[in-house]
Amino acid sequence: MGVVVAIDEGKQPKASVKPLVNLTSADMARVNQLILSKTGSDVEMIPEVANHLIDSGGKRLRPMLTLSAAQLCGYTGDHHITLAASVEFMHTATLLHDDVVDESDMRRGKQAARMVWGNQASVLVGDFLLGQAFRMMVDAGSMEALDVLSTASMIIAEGEVMQLAAAQSMETTEDDYLAVIRGKTAALFSAASEVGPILAGSDKPVRDAFRSYGMNLGLAFQLVDDALDYGGSKADLGKNVGDDFHEGKITMPVLLAYRRGSDGEREFWRTAMESDAADADALAEAMTLLTKHTAIADTVARARHYGEIARDALAPLPPSEHKNALLDVVDFCVSRVS
Amino acid sequence: MGVVVAIDEGKQPKASVKPLVNLTSADMARVNQLILSKTGSDVEMIPEVANHLIDSGGKRLRPMLTLSAAQLCGYTGDHHITLAASVEFMHTATLLHDDVVDESDMRRGKQAARMVWGNQASVLVGDFLLGQAFRMMVDAGSMEALDVLSTASMIIAEGEVMQLAAAQSMETTEDDYLAVIRGKTAALFSAASEVGPILAGSDKPVRDAFRSYGMNLGLAFQLVDDALDYGGSKADLGKNVGDDFHEGKITMPVLLAYRRGSDGEREFWRTAMESDAADADALAEAMTLLTKHTAIADTVARARHYGEIARDALAPLPPSEHKNALLDVVDFCVSRVS
Numbered sequence: 001m002g003v004v005v006a007i008d009e010g011k012q013p014k015a016s017v018k019p020l021v022n023l024t025s026a027d028m029a030r031v032n033q034l035i036l037s038k039t040g041s042d043v044e045m046i047p048e049v050a051n052h053l054i055d056s057g058g059k060r061l062r063p064m065l066t067l068s069a070a071q072l073c074g075y076t077g078d079h080h081i082t083l084a085a086s087v088e089f090m091h092t093a094t095l096l097h098d099d100v101v102d103e104s105d106m107r108r109g110k111q112a113a114r115m116v117w118g119n120q121a122s123v124l125v126g127d128f129l130l131g132q133a134f135r136m137m138v139d140a141g142s143m144e145a146l147d148v149l150s151t152a153s154m155i156i157a158e159g160e161v162m163q164l165a166a167a168q169s170m171e172t173t174e175d176d177y178l179a180v181i182r183g184k185t186a187a188l189f190s191a192a193s194e195v196g197p198i199l200a201g202s203d204k205p206v207r208d209a210f211r212s213y214g215m216n217l218g219l220a221f222q223l224v225d226d227a228l229d230y231g232g233s234k235a236d237l238g239k240n241v242g243d244d245f246h247e248g249k250i251t252m253p254v255l256l257a258y259r260r261g262s263d264g265e266r267e268f269w270r271t272a273m274e275s276d277a278a279d280a281d282a283l284a285e286a287m288t289l290l291t292k293h294t295a296i297a298d299t300v301a302r303a304r305h306y307g308e309i310a311r312d313a314l315a316p317l318p319p320s321e322h323k324n325a326l327l328d329v330v331d332f333c334v335s336r337v338s
Numbered sequence: 339m340g341v342v343v344a345i346d347e348g349k350q351p352k353a354s355v356k357p358l359v360n361l362t363s364a365d366m367a368r369v370n371q372l373i374l375s376k377t378g379s380d381v382e383m384i385p386e387v388a389n390h391l392i393d394s395g396g397k398r399l400r401p402m403l404t405l406s407a408a409q410l411c412g413y414t415g416d417h418h419i420t421l422a423a424s425v426e427f428m429h430t431a432t433l434l435h436d437d438v439v440d441e442s443d444m445r446r447g448k449q450a451a452r453m454v455w456g457n458q459a460s461v462l463v464g465d466f467l468l469g470q471a472f473r474m475m476v477d478a479g480s481m482e483a484l485d486v487l488s489t490a491s492m493i494i495a496e497g498e499v500m501q502l503a504a505a506q507s508m509e510t511t512e513d514d515y516l517a518v519i520r521g522k523t524a525a526l527f528s529a530a531s532e533v534g535p536i537l538a539g540s541d542k543p544v545r546d547a548f549r550s551y552g553m554n555l556g557l558a559f560q561l562v563d564d565a566l567d568y569g570g571s572k573a574d575l576g577k578n579v580g581d582d583f584h585e586g587k588i589t590m591p592v593l594l595a596y597r598r599g600s601d602g603e604r605e606f607w608r609t610a611m612e613s614d615a616a617d618a619d620a621l622a623e624a625m626t627l628l629t630k631h632t633a634i635a636d637t638v639a640r641a642r643h644y645g646e647i648a649r650d651a652l653a654p655l656p657p658s659e660h661k662n663a664l665l666d667v668v669d670f671c672v673s674r675v676s
Contacts, residue, residue: 043500097465101458120439123461124499127435130465131492134472138485146484147476154469161462162381 015331024067034085049125056108062192069196072322079140089133096126145195152191159183186218216310223303226251257295353669362405372423387463394446400530407534410660417478427471434464483533490529497521524556554648561641564589595633
């Protein structure tokens with residue numbers, strides 16, 4: 001569930017998140033200020049743990065979606081700042097809990113909070129941030145936005161439980177897997193995007209467009225992340241290559257290679273994914289099979305499919321800088337592996 | 339943090355929760371129905387884990403407080419049902435996470451969920467229930483109630499982190515400890531009580547009265563629970579005698595005995611609480627010291643103090659069956675150890 005926007009300045013990708021970053025930079029400065037102030041607590045451990053993760057260089061794509069969507073829809077108030085910070089808090093809470101659930105050692109290129117302060121602190125500080133996120137949503141004063149975000153919070157957990165139940169079982173189908181990532185990743189992208197037009201009081205078709213944009217962008221994003229887990233360098237990724245493999249986490253590339261493989265290959269995957277003993281040799285063998293079945297490239301092709309849906313979701317909107325920036329984000333997400 | 343209302347039918351305590359149970363029974367049937375329907379999910383593990391705990395015979399004191407407070411204040415709508423169920427979901431989510439944090443084996447006389455489904459499921463199903471709780475608050479449609487409950491959710495986590503930071507340090511003062519239980523236990527009692535008058539649109543003094551009632555009842559409740567941990571039988575408690583001791587959790591009885599003890603005794607407490615090696619002999623020694631310094635009886639005396647504040651908080655309200663029932667709850671909480 002380690003979703004990191006890896007930007008490699010040297011590679012000159014075709015598309016970039018820079019237009020989005022530029023258009024939202026003034027608002028993001030306010031969001032970052034609010035985030036800092038809202039992790040404050042008399043209980044020292046709370047800002048320590050929270051800021052360890054918050055300061056670790058996540059690109060804050062989700063709050064930027066909220067800001068851009070609100071601006072595109074002509075919103076002129078201040079509540080998009082509050083909701084954007086809420087969205088980032090929800091995301092941070094999820095990451096803290098995920099690292100406990102996945103027993104991850106690293107996150108965004110540094111030690112996971114649970115390795116420094118323990119699982120207990122990660123669970124509880126995650127709970128604190130989730131509570132704070134809801135308080136901030138109340139501050140924003142929109143019952144509709146609260147509805148969308150609280151529903152997302154439930155669906156995220158549902159997706160994670162689904163993944164837990166499916167974990168280490170090779171019987172996971174592609175549809176099962178899509179249901180998992182729809183929950184654990186795409187639901188928050190979707191909610192983050194939809195609350196923009198909600199604040200602006202936009203019509204239902206516009207809300208629906210942003211919900212669909214976010215959902216499909218999230219799916220594309222997660223699939224690319226899955227591909228990167230087998231294809232990126234450690235520096236790009238902020239975590240180790242093959243982490244998903246070593247955790248026995250069944251993602252799209254593995255799922256495709258398994259379904260397309262021979263009986264012997266399927267036996268290899270079952271042994272490797274269902275045991276805790278997968279080593280470097282096993283990873284090398286896995287990479288060979290993934291390449292043989294073009295499983296990584298085809299995972300990216302699946303991602304491109306959802307990216308197209310995201311683009312078309314916004315198609316009816318009139319041209320604008322924000323629209324272009326949001327479309328660029330889709331291209332960027334897909335292009336970071338190609 | 340295992341807060342269980344232990345009712346021993348044989349003992350005939352002076353006061354009882356029965357009047358409260360009777361007055362809220364029709365509404366509680368609806369709350370229980372709603373709870374059942376809202377743990378539903380296509381992801382099987384969610385209702386399994388949630389219902390394991392929800393069906394385990396907790397007395398649902400917190401939702402009864404919401405119902406009774408709403409009725410006392412003349413509320414005639416349906417949203418008190420929704421909020422009461424939300425409150426119980428918040429509580430259940432907290433218990434699931436607490437068992438992970440405390441590494442507890444038992445809860446309400448049966449295996450903790452984490453022993454059956456693992457820590458991962460307990461963390462994630464807790465998150466699901468918290469998300470569902472917020473969705474239900476949105477359904478109830480009161481922004482003020484959302485404010486009170488989301489603030490409580492943050493303060494609960496803050497109290498738990500405070501306890502984690504203070505855990506196994508004998509330097510915890512009584513004031514520190516009160517700050518912990520104000521968060522981890524009393525904040526939810528307080529919020530559960532206050533949302534009743536909020537729904538009813540009651541005046542600020544009435545809201546304030548219920549908030550204060552809940553807060554002080556919660557403090558009394560937790561202190562009695564602390565005393566019971568060293569004084570109750572396993573059947574009364576739904577967990578093992580001395581659990582707090584074995585977990586190195588510093589509670590009021592220990593805190594009092596430590597401060598009142600000799601240098602040698604303090605050395606004993608430090609060794610026992612700061613190590614993981616406390617055994618049955620150590621517990622026996624601890625019991626001797628607690629008795630010597632009347633630490634359990636004085637913990638109950640402290641509880642009685644907060645109980646009195648809770649009673650006086652409601653004093654200005656006109657006489658009613660609900661008022662009497664709520665006052666009985668205070669007496670019941672304190673009397674269950676005497």
